[in-house]
Each structure stands twice: as structure tokens, then as C-alpha cells.
Amino acid sequence: HVLSVFILVSCRCSEKEKNPLYWNSAAQHTLQNALSLQELNKNIAKNLILFLGDGMGISTVTAARILKGQLSGHSGEETQLEMDKFPYVALAKTYNTNAQVADSAGTATAYLCGVKANEGTVGVSAAAIRGQCNTTYGNEVTSILKWAKDAGKSVGIVTTTRVNHATPSAAYAHCVNREWLSDAEMPLEALQEGCKDIALQLFENIPNIDVIMGGGRKYMFPSNMSDVEYPGEHKHMGTRRDGRNLVEEWKDRFKNHVTYYVWNRKDLLAINPNNVDSMLGLFEPGDFPYDLERNVETDPSLTEMVETAIKILRKNPQGFYLLVEGGRIDHGHHEGKAKQALHETVELDRAIGRAGLLTSIHDTLTVVTADHSHVFNFGGYTPRGNPIFGLAPMLSDVDQKPFTSILYGNGPGYKIVNGVRENVSAVDYKQNNYQAQSAVPLRLETHGGEDVAIFSKGPMAHLLHGVKEQNYIPHVMAYAACIGQNRLHCRSFSNRGPQFPASLAKAMLLC
Numbered sequence: 252h253v254l255s256v257f258i259l260v261s262c263r264c265s266e267k268e269k270n271p272l273y274w275n276s277a278a279q280h281t282l283q284n285a286l287s288l289q290e291l292n293k294n295i296a297k298n299l300i301l302f303l304g305d306g307m308g309i310s311t312v313t314a315a316r317i318l319k320g321q322l323s324g325h326s327g328e329e330t331q332l333e334m335d336k337f338p339y340v341a342l343a344k345t346y347n348t349n350a351q352v353a354d355s356a357g358t359a360t361a362y363l364c365g366v367k368a369n370e371g372t373v374g375v376s377a378a379a380i381r382g383q384c385n386t387t388y389g390n391e392v393t394s395i396l397k398w399a400k401d402a403g404k405s406v407g408i409v410t411t412t413r414v415n416h417a418t419p420s421a422a423y424a425h426c427v428n429r430e431w432l433s434d435a436e437m438p439l440e441a442l443q444e445g446c447k448d449i450a451l452q453l454f455e456n457i458p459n460i461d462v463i464m465g466g467g468r469k470y471m472f473p474s475n476m477s478d479v480e481y482p483g484e485h486k487h488m489g490t491r492r493d494g495r496n497l498v499e500e501w502k503d504r505f506k507n508h509v510t511y512y513v514w515n516r517k518d519l520l521a522i523n524p525n526n527v528d529s530m531l532g533l534f535e536p537g538d539f540p541y542d543l544e545r546n547v548e549t550d551p552s553l554t555e556m557v558e559t560a561i562k563i564l565r566k567n568p569q570g571f572y573l574l575v576e577g578g579r580i581d582h583g584h585h586e587g588k589a590k591q592a593l594h595e596t597v598e599l600d601r602a603i604g605r606a607g608l609l610t611s612i613h614d615t616l617t618v619v620t621a622d623h624s625h626v627f628n629f630g631g632y633t634p635r636g637n638p639i640f641g642l643a644p645m646l647s648d649v650d651q652k653p654f655t656s657i658l659y660g661n662g663p664g665y666k667i668v669n670g671v672r673e674n675v676s677a678v679d680y681k682q683n684n685y686q687a688q689s690a691v692p693l694r695l696e697t698h699g700g701e702d703v704a705i706f707s708k709g710p711m712a713h714l715l716h717g718v719k720e721q722n723y724i725p726h727v728m729a730y731a732a733c734i735g736q737n738r739l740h741c742r743s744f745s746n747r748g749p750q751f752p753a754s755l756a757k758a759m760l761l762c
């Protein structure tokens with residue numbers, strides 16, 4: 252067949268890969284590593300970290316792996332992401348209670364609160380109805396961040412989106428509408444019925460979230476208050492109709508405690524985490540820009556935020572819980588901008604690597620997952636080492652035109668020129684904001700419905716295996732740390748002989 256001949260001729264595998272010894276010894280090495288996992292890590296997890304790639308489906312993980320390799324001059328397919336090095340992988344079923352294809356709010360409730368919920372709602376059970384304030388009461392569900400705080404751990408949230416966006420908000424808020432970011436976004440009726448906006452809940456529900464870093468500054472300030480970074484720009488001004496300044500209120504709250512509010516990268520990098528008890532970093536009025544377009548003067552990278560967060564949180568002898576969101580993978584895909592989405596994923600992976608250097612698998616359970624996938628894919632019988640943003644090696648045998656390997660099932664990249672599919676060789680399909688072609692035109696590309704991966708390492712990571720409901724994740728993490736619903740088994744820890752600090756043992760006996 253013509254196609255297979257092409258693939259054989261164009262094989263770009265290196266010389267070593269032609270030798271069976273290479274593959275045999277690599278596989279034997281992998282086998283030895285797998286055998287070593289027969290001795291399970293049943294330690295008590297002092298620390299818990301959840302890395303959430305918003306919209307990071309499995310096709311995104313694979314494409315980001317190839318991109319990461321190609322960015323350092325390799326063909327890419329053989330590269331290992333940091334998350335690829337985690338010993339355990341499971342699949343999560345992502346559907347919401349009322350949706351086959353999920354959104355980020357209902358899923359966040361699942362992997363943070365342990366309960367599946369309706370789309371568009373955060374921190375409430377499926378008995379609550381989206382947008383109906385009075386269905387909030389009595390249907391609140393709490394998150395693992397709160398369980399950790401209640402157990403005496405330090406807790407933190409780091410994201411590249413607004414800190415009151417869907418993913419982080421399920422960690423602290425109970426809200427029937429993910430869009431109620433401040434009171435300005437809420438209907439009068441909901442305010443009259445006593446519902447609170449998400450920004451307010453960030454500071455009021457859990458008394459002290461030790462580290463909060465991300466965007467979303469404008470939701471914290473009174474309406475028409477000018478933004479510190481973009482003075483006079485109307486769209487960046489404060490939004491709050493209640494006139495409250497939540498940042499000043501936050502600063503005033505802690506009298507005996509070293510707190511820092513920062514809004515730019517320079518100030519973030521200047522602080523000494525050893526001297527900080529609590530930190531609030533709000534680096535943008537809304538979401539961060541994409542990492543490829545980040546202003547390196549004003550905005551920290553996700554990796555820099557994660558490093559600072561861990562250094563602040565780990566000072567607590569009782570450990571910490573940290574939620575890290577790579578939030579703009581999702582936005583890149585919605586816009587059909589695969590290059591933005593994949594660079595966001597590579598940056599999330601870099602943050603995962605940095606966290607690995609700052610923690611130990613002996614006392615830290617780290618989980619990497621996604622809330623849902625996207626209708627993003629790549630294919631087209633590309634040869635080994637084909638640029639991930641490049642073309643498939645043949646023309647369509649229907650319309651006789653080239654096509655990019657990366658394509659979307661739907662989205663804004665649908666392009667018909669003079670009644671026929673656009674010829675991509677006439678456009679710069681390698682630029683940062685190129686929108687890959689899609690089969691169906693939509694202003695925003697949609698989420699995908701297939702399962703997502705759960706990568707895990709550290710104490711009890713082996714409990715994340717097989718195909719599981721997404722709401723199983725915080726149950727495992729809480730079990731591993733002896734917090735939340737699963738404290739009792741820790742009383743018999745002496746039978747298991749876990750290694751943990753004496754301070755933690757004392758805390759366990761008290762709980």
C-alpha cells in the first residue's frame with residue numbers, strides 16, 4: 252500500500268532504535284521499576300497536592316509530550332513528561348449528574364468535594380439547581396481543602412485563571428452558578444435571598460486559606476476603582492457593587508501573622524517564603540495571559556507560583572493540601588488555538604517537576620488529572636518526529652489539499668474559502684494563535700466526553716487504579732492523609748509501620 256511504503260521510507264528512528272537490544276533493555280528496566288512497586292507505599296500522606304489541567308484530555312497529554320521533546324530538539328514521541336514518570340495511572344469518568352459531557356464546575360465539585368454534581372454548580376450536591384439561589388441551602392458539600400484545614404494542615408490554591416473561577420471555587424465556595432464571580436454578576440433576586448458571590452466566599456467560608464495565587468483582582472475591589480496595573484482602563488476596574496475592598500479586609504484580618512499581598516512577579520520573587528505565614532497574590536484583573544505571551548515583568552509563571560506556595564505551606568509540621576490548576580489549557584482549546592493549549596500543558600508539567608523536587612514521595616501524595624477533555628486530536632499518519640504543529644504527510648484524497656495533523660471536531664477553526672476547505676499551505680499554521688481546522692463551525696470549541704487520566708505517586712497512590720468515577724479522587728487523597736471521612740484506619744497505623752513525623756502521630760491520636 253502506498254501509505255505504508257511512505258511510512259517505512261520516512262522512518263526517522265535513530266540508529267540505536269534499530270537494535271532489539273535497545274528496546275529489550277529499556278523494557279527490562281521498566282519491568283524492574285514495576286516490580287519494585289510490589290512493595291506498596293502505605294505511609295500516611297503528610298502532604299497532598301492535586302495538579303489539575305483544565306481540559307487536559309489524553310490527546311492533549313500526548314501532544315504536549317511530543318511538544319516538550321521537540322522544544323529540546325528531540326523527535327518528541329519518546330520524551331517523558333513529569334506526569335509520565337508517576338507510577339500509577341487510572342481513568343476518571345467525568346460526566347456530571349446532568350451532563351454526559353461535563354463542565355469545569357460540576358467536575359471540580361467531584362474531584363474536590365467527593366460528590367458528583369450538576370454542571371455549572373460548585374460545592375453543592377446535585378439536589379441544587381443551577382442559578383436557583385434558594386436550592387443552595389442544605390445542599391452544600393465541603394472540599395478536601397476544608398477537611399485538610401480542619402485537620403490542622405496549611406492549605407493553598409494556585410491557578411492561572413481567576414481565583415474565583417470554576418475549578419478553584421469548588422474548594423471553598425457553595426454556589427449554584429459558577430458565573431457569580433462577584434455581586435455584580437448576580438441577579439438581584441439571588442442577592443436578596445442571601446446568596447453570596449464567589450469572591451466573597453473565598454475569604455469568608457474557610458477562615459484562612461494560607462496561600463491564594465492567581466488572577467481575578469477586579470472582583471475583589473469596589474466598582475469603578477482603577478486597577479493598579481492598568482490604571483484608567485475601564486474593563487479592568489473593580490466590579491463590586493457592595494463597595495467592599497476584599498484585599499484590604501484580608502490584610503486587616505491577620506494581626507499576629509505575617510501576611511503578604513502581592514500583585515506582580517517582582518514582589519512575589521522578592522518575598523522570603525520562610526518569613527511568610529499567609530500570602531494573597533492577585534496578578535491580573537482577570538485570567539492570566541497565555542504563558543507564551545506572558546509579561547515576564549509582571550506575571551509569574553505557574554512554576555514560580557507553585558514553588559513559592561510549597562515553600563510557604565511546608566513550614567506547617569502537620570503538612571499541607573495544595574490545589575494547582577493549569578487553567579488556560581482549556582481556554583486555548585476553546586479558541587481552537589492548539590499551540591497555546593499545548594504550551595500551557597508543558598508549563599503545567601514543568602510545575603509538576605518543580606513540586607517533585609520540593610517534596611518527597613515518602614510523605615507527599617501527588618495526583619495529576621483533568622476535569623474533562625476537549626474535541627482535540629492529532630493524526631494523519633505523520634512520520635516520527637513530525638513537528639506537532641505540522642502537516643500530515645499527504646494530501647486529502649478527497650479535496651486534494653494538505654491538512655494539519657492537529658484538528659478539532661468543532662470550533663472556530665472551521666474555514667471555508669470560496670466554498671471549499673481552506674488550503675492550509677497558504678496560511679501560517681505554526682503561529683501561536685493559529686486556529687486548527689474543525690469539522691463543525693462554533694465560536695468556541697467544546698469539551699470532550701471521554702475519560703481523563705489520573706496520574707499518582709506517593710502514599711496510597713496505588714489506590715488510584717482502574718476506571719473510576721471522578722469523585723473517588725478526594726476520597727483516596729483524604730484516606731491517604733487520614734483526614735475527612737477516613738480517619739479511623741489511622742488508629743491502627745502501628746500494624747502497617749508507616750513512617751511519619753512524631754508530631755503527625757500525635758495529631759492522629761487526637762483526631
Ligand SMILES: [Zn+2]
Nearest residue numbers: 306355581698
Ligand atoms: Zn472549558
